[in-house]
Amino acid sequence: MYFYEVWVRSNHYRGNAGLTYSSNNTIAIGKIVSVPLRDELVSAVVMAKASRPKMKTKLISSVSDLPALPNSTLKLMRWLHEYYPSPIGVITQQFVPPGIMNLKEVLPEASAAHASTAHLPKLTPEQIESIAKMQTSDTYLLHGRTGSGKTRIYMELALLELAQGRSVIILTPEISLTTQLEGEFRAVFGQQVILMHSTLSPKVRAERWAAILTQAHPIVVIGPRSVIFSPIKKLGLIIIDEEHEPAYKQQQAPYYVTSRVAAHLREIQDAKLVLGSATPLVSDYFLAQARNKPVIRLTKLAKQNSTTQLEVIVVDCRDRSTFARSPYFSNSLIEAVNVAQAAGEQSLLYLNRRGTARAVVCGNCGWQARCPRCDLPLTYHGDSHSMRCHVCGYSSAAPTTCPDCKLPEVKYLSIGTKAVVTEAERLFPGAKIVRFDSDQARSERLEQRYKEIRDGGADIIVGTQLLAKGLDLPRLSVVGVMLADTSLQIPDFSASERTYQLLSQVIGRVGRGHRKGTAIIQTYQPEAGAILAATTDSWKQFYESELEERKAFGYPPYKHLLKLTLSRSSPQSAEKAAQTLASSLVGVKVDGPAPAFHEKQAGKYRWQIVVRADKRSKLIEIIHHLPSGWSWDIDPNDLI
Numbered sequence: 303m304y305f306y307e308v309w310v311r312s313n314h315y316r317g318n319a320g321l322t323y324s325s326n327n328t329i330a331i332g333k334i335v336s337v338p339l340r341d342e343l344v345s346a347v348v349m350a351k352a353s354r355p356k357m358k359t360k361l362i363s364s365v366s367d368l369p370a371l372p373n374s375t376l377k378l379m380r381w382l383h384e385y386y387p388s389p390i391g392v393i394t395q396q397f398v399p400p401g402i403m404n405l406k407e408v409l410p411e412a413s414a415a416h417a418s419t420a421h422l423p424k425l426t427p428e429q430i431e432s433i434a435k436m437q438t439s440d441t442y443l444l445h446g447r448t449g450s451g452k453t454r455i456y457m458e459l460a461l462l463e464l465a466q467g468r469s470v471i472i473l474t475p476e477i478s479l480t481t482q483l484e485g486e487f488r489a490v491f492g493q494q495v496i497l498m499h500s501t502l503s504p505k506v507r508a509e510r511w512a513a514i515l516t517q518a519h520p521i522v523v524i525g526p527r528s529v530i531f532s533p534i535k536k537l538g539l540i541i542i543d544e545e546h547e548p549a550y551k552q553q554q555a556p557y558y559v560t561s562r563v564a565a566h567l568r569e570i571q572d573a574k575l576v577l578g579s580a581t582p583l584v585s586d587y588f589l590a591q592a593r594n595k596p597v598i599r600l601t602k603l604a605k606q607n608s609t610t611q612l613e614v615i616v617v618d619c620r621d622r623s624t625f626a627r628s629p630y631f632s633n634s635l636i637e638a639v640n641v642a643q644a645a646g647e648q649s650l651l652y653l654n655r656r657g658t659a660r661a662v663v664c665g666n667c668g669w670q671a672r673c674p675r676c677d678l679p680l681t682y683h684g685d686s687h688s689m690r691c692h693v694c695g696y697s698s699a700a701p702t703t704c705p706d707c708k709l710p711e712v713k714y715l716s717i718g719t720k721a722v723v724t725e726a727e728r729l730f731p732g733a734k735i736v737r738f739d740s741d742q743a744r745s746e747r748l749e750q751r752y753k754e755i756r757d758g759g760a761d762i763i764v765g766t767q768l769l770a771k772g773l774d775l776p777r778l779s780v781v782g783v784m785l786a787d788t789s790l791q792i793p794d795f796s797a798s799e800r801t802y803q804l805l806s807q808v809i810g811r812v813g814r815g816h817r818k819g820t821a822i823i824q825t826y827q828p829e830a831g832a833i834l835a836a837t838t839d840s841w842k843q844f845y846e847s848e849l850e851e852r853k854a855f856g857y858p859p860y861k862h863l864l865k866l867t868l869s870r871s872s873p874q875s876a877e878k879a880a881q882t883l884a885s886s887l888v889g890v891k892v893d894g895p896a897p898a899f900h901e902k903q904a905g906k907y908r909w910q911i912v913v914r915a916d917k918r919s920k921l922i923e924i925i926h927h928l929p930s931g932w933s934w935d936i937d938p939n940d941l942i
Contacts, residue, residue, distance in 0.1 A: 304328055305352040305359065308337055309379065311345040311398045315391035318383070322352045324359040332370030336363040336403045345403050347394060349376060366403060368512055372535045374570045381566055386936065387925050388556035396556065397531045399511045401504045409513040417461055417490050423454060423604065432598045433458050436576070440568060443590040444578040446600030447839075448810025452578045453483070454604060456541050457490055459576065460522055464494070468538025468573070469520045473560065475547030477501055477526055478738075481752045482774065483543070484524050491522050498525035498532065527552065527560040530567065537571040540564045545577040545586065546803050548939045557935050561586065580810055581803040581841070584848050585859040612813025614837050617824045619785070630717050630725050635782045635822040639726075642780045643733060643761060647817065649780040651722055651764045652808045654788050662689055664704035666711040671701070677902035682714050684721065694904050722764050722784060730762065738765035767804055769811070779819055781812050786825035786833055794940040795857045798832045802844055805836035856891065856914050858937075864913040864921040865935040866928070867898060869906035880909040883929065890915045890924070899942040912941055 306329060307320035315321070323337050323346075333348045338360050348362075348370075375397060383393045425433070429451055436442050436459065446452045460470045472487070474480050477499045488495045496510055514523060515533045523532050527550050530540070542550065542561055550560035561577060568575040577586060590597050617624055617632040624632045631639075639649045661679045662671035671680040673691035680689035682700055690697040703710045719739050726735050736755065755763065758777050763769065789801045805823065812819025823837055835844035853860050866883070870876035880895030891914040898908040915921050918936075925934050 303354075305354055306348045306362070307350040307352045308335065308346045308362070309349050309390050309394045310337060310339050311347075311394040311400075312339055312342075312391040313389075313395070314342075315339060316389040318387070318390060320349055320390060322355050322359055323362045325362045329362065329365055330370045332373065332376055334366040334368055334371070334398065334402055336366075338363060343403075345398055345400075347371060347376070347379070347398060349379070364403065366405075368402075368405075368408070368515055371397070371515070371533050374535075374537070374567070375531075375533045377570050378531070378563070378567055381570075382556060382558065382563065385562070385566075385922075386556040386558045387922060392555045396528065397533070399504070399507045401508050402511065405508045405512055408516055409509050417464070418492070419461070419490060421489065422457065423451075425454065425458065426451065426602065426604055428600055428602050429455055429458075429604070432600060435596060435598055436574075439596050440573075441565065441575045441590075441595045442577070443582055443586060443595065443597045444576055444600070445582050445587070445597055446578065446580060447603075448580045448807065449603045449605070449813070450580075450600035451604030452543070452580075452600065453486060455600075456543070456576070456578070457487065459539055459541070459574075460487070460491070463538035463574075464491070464520045464522070466538060467520050468536050469517075469534045470522045470539045470541070471529060471532065471534065471537065471564075472522065472524045472541045473529055473543060473550070473564075474524070474526060475544045475549040478752070479544075480524055480526070482756075485753075487522055487524060494519065495522045495524060498523060498529050500526070500528065530560055530563050534571075537567070537573045539574050539576070540568055541576045541578065543578050544807075546579045546581050546583045548800070551937075551939045553935075557937075559937050562937070581806045584799055584845055584852070587845060588849060588859045612809075612819045612821065614809060614821045614823065616828050616833075616837055617822060618828050619824050619826045628725055628729060630722060630784060631729060631782075632822065632824055635824065636729060638780045638820045638822055639730060639762065639782070643730060645779070646758075646777075647779040648758070648760065648775060648777045649762045649782065650769060650775075650778055650808075650811060651726065651762060651782045651784060652766075652769055653717065653719055653722055653764070653784040654767050654804065661714075662700060663713055664707060664709070664711050665713045666709045667704060667707040669704050669706040675903070675905050678900060681718070684714075684724070717784065719764050719766060726762055726764065733761040734759070735762045735764060736760040738763065738769060769808070775811065776817075778812055779817050781808055781819070781821045783808060783821070783823045783825075786823050787827045787830060790827060790830060790832065792940075792942065794942050795852065795855070796940045798830075798851075799848055801830075802832040802836050805833065806839075806841075809836065861891075861914040861916065862918040862921055863936070863938055863941070864915070864924060865938045865941055866911040866913065866924075867908055867933045867935075868910075868931055869903070869908050870931075871906060873897070873901075873907040873909075876907045876909040879929075879931070880911060883932070884911050887911075887913060887924065890920055910941075 304325045305322055308323045309320050329348050331348055335346050336343050337346045379397055463470050484497045498510055523529055552558045564575055615634050617634055626633055642649045662682050671689050673696050675694050675696055680691055682689050687700050688697050689700050701712055719737050723735055723737050756775055790797055809821045825833055868879055884892050884895050893912040895909050895911045898910040921936055
């Protein structure tokens with residue numbers, strides 16, 4: 303009889319140590335197996351040999367025909383469990399796809415085809431110089447303005463690695479960006495490109511994961527953050543594109559930061575890591591300089607011609623005379639869209655909100671429609687004349703009279719993507735208008751319609767922040783930001799940085815060398831530092847002022863953060879439990895306790911504690927000793 307330490311893939315197992323199972327046969331370490339856990343069979347990974355335990359063990363039910371996971375993957379699993387403490391069952395879910403034991407056949411192995419580079423644009427002198435600099439270290443921050451050709455550099459770096467027999471991982475912040483990137487890389491590397499993301503069917507995901515595991519030739523794997531856990535045997539390069547995006551932070555256990563996981567995987571595999579962005583995170587830039595990691599700057603457009611001009615116009619929304627024809631569209635924006643229409647060019651209207659209105663209120667008594675379970679403002683959706691909570695999903699019909707004062711004074715304040723579309727249809731009759739936000743059905747999302755939009759299948763594109771990320775639309779000449787200061791209203795240390803990033807990125811969709819570009823920025827706060835920096839391309843000044851403020855108030859990169867959250871059935875119970883925990887925390891700085899930003903959610907009252915420490919190990923120790931009922935988020939993007 304043989305005994306093994308096994309990590310099960312199941313949310314039902316909340317333990318922090320592997321389980322011991324037995325087998326009548328020897329099993330290679332790293333093998334995927336099926337084991338009984340309570341009343342079900344679950345997938346699992348054989349992590350190590352084990353001694354005969356004192357208690358009776360269950361037998362391993364079956365062993366997959368797939369090769370064993372590479373040792374580098376097993377090392378990463380153990381590290382992730384230590385660095386982002388979470389139950390073994392949750393950790394294993396990151397590395398093994400669902401249904402892998404039901405896989406009947408593996409996709410045929412892709413041959414190592416000769417890369418087709420004839421169609422690629424010639425490298426610019428700045429790109430050539432940057433690639434030369436990226437051969438001397440293990441980690442690089444590629445800080446390139448929008449349109450400077452970062453993707454072209456990624457391709458050249460990938461060519462170098464594949465020629466040496468090493469594989470490449472390329473991460474994108476959103477699934478919607480994978481279509482564009484896959485097309486560009488597949489045109490060069492053909493069947494050596496494997497795309498992975500969560501919207502694929504479980505069967506397809508399992509097949510592609512198995513294909514990655516069984517490949518003998520080097521491959522290029524593209525996808526969102528979860529792709530970092532792919533079982534690649536010989537990895538030479540990890541690229542994190544748009545590295546500043548919050549989507550690279552996992553928002554549930556194990557709450558990992560993708561760049562930190564990638565840095566450790568790079569170390570395990572002796573690979574290279576490239577963090578690419580036009581607006582790098584302030585913390586990443588600071589740490590790169592502090593650790594003497596090369597910062598590569600790209601300051602010139604890859605396509606230099608007479609059409610690279612970019613005009614940025616800031617419209618002060620407080621001056622209502624600039625909105626003579628529409629409450630939402632300034633005179634400048636209407637004129638710019640009309641000029642684009644006449645020239646057969648595209649316009650993009652950007653708004654970081656969903657729905658038709660943010661709040662439903664009574665103009666007489668001040669009543670506001672709120673979710674009865676979450677105590678958050680309900681969002682009005684004009685197409686269904688309904689109100690919806692975007693936290694818990696509660697919905698109800700929109701009232702015609704105020705439920706408190708009974709007067710017909712209900713007003714729909716603010717503006718959302720659907721209202722922008724309605725107003726655009728009125729202002730620009732005959733224009734083909736498309737909307738993209740997360741309310742849409744999967745078949746209508748940007749990743750499904752990217753080629754159609756790129757080829758001119760829309761005159762006006764309306765959407766939320768997913769449109770600000772890395773898209774290259776050659777026909778686009780106008781960007782209109784409907785309300786630039788929305789994200790500044792969020793009470794959080796990252797609000798200013800996020801505002802700067804979003805504005806810089808969306809402005810960067812035009813003036814990329816395809817044609818002349820115009821960006822109209824509508825704002826109630828034109829003097830705000832983040833808005834000034836984004837509209838005047840003053841990155842260095844923003845970086846320095848943001849660092850100064852974070853140092854003064856003890857935020858990253860100067861302190862490590864831990865956010866602790868508790869839910870209780872009454873606010874009194876939540877406050878009492880939070881006070882008890884806060885008083886027990888010593889050797890660290892404690893903020894709070896206080897009600898969470900979203901205080902009531904799904905009928906529960908949520909209280910929050912924020913802990914700061916010079917050493918991250920102190921925060922890990924707190925996590926290990928948390929009382930039951932507390933949730934945690936270490937290295938959070940924000941404190942909301």
